Amino acid sequence: MFICIPILFGCQRRINPEGDLTPRICPNCHNASVFSAKSTTWFEFFFVPLVPFSRKHVWLCQICHWMAPHVAGQWEPAVAYGGFPMSYKPA
Numbered sequence: 595m596f597i598c599i600p601i602l603f604g605c606q607r608r609i610n611p612e613g614d615l616t617p618r619i620c621p622n623c624h625n626a627s628v629f630s631a632k633s634t635t636w637f638e639f640f641f642v643p644l645v646p647f648s649r650k651h652v653w654l655c656q657i658c659h660w661m662a663p664h665v666a667g668q669w670e671p672a673v674a675y676g677g678f679p680m681s682y683k684p685a
Contacts, residue, residue, distance in 0.1 A: 603639045605647065609654060610634075618653070618671035622660040626674035628653050630664055 609631045618628040631654045636643035651664040653671055664670075 620655040623658040
């Protein structure tokens, strides 16, 4: 008798916003929608994240999904003029 049991595994990237949520200008689509985030790649077995492979700090655009590494002291996207932080809620 032959029994076939599928084994599901893979790597999934999860992105979480972090730090200052001041909107910045995207160099790709030119919208004020870039924010700083942490990207973590996980090894998953049967859709359960088990082991984190890598963690990176990135710039991410919410509209066009442009992504670039976030390295302190190097290039940063321009801050949107006249904009408020995303956490700002007027009274």
